[in-house]
Amino acid sequence: MKAVKKSELPSKICLCCQRPFSWRKKWEKVWDEVKYCSDRCRKLKNTKEDASKA
Template identity: 70%
Template sequence: MRRKGDLPEKICAQCRRPFAWRKRWERVWDEVRYCSDRCRGEAKRSAASAGDRRD
């Protein structure tokens, strides 16, 4: 058993906060970019609104 402090961490691409590895991300850890569904949704909304602003 690993201690929580020994788990790998990443920085969320949206909120810039660190988040730790989770068992459900075991197979896709290299692809995980956001700490939560909320951050993932905000990133999509900000990308969509940035596309609307292009002239």
């Protein structure tokens, strides 16, 4: 197995906190579907959307 440097891993911007986050092994099969960097951001997504609409 070839080791990959962390700087070479793909990354995305979290839709909730707007911070970059890197690919993780546990997201290997669902990377295209991942939108949030953490469970916290995933849970807060609705409160941010509601606040921006008001």
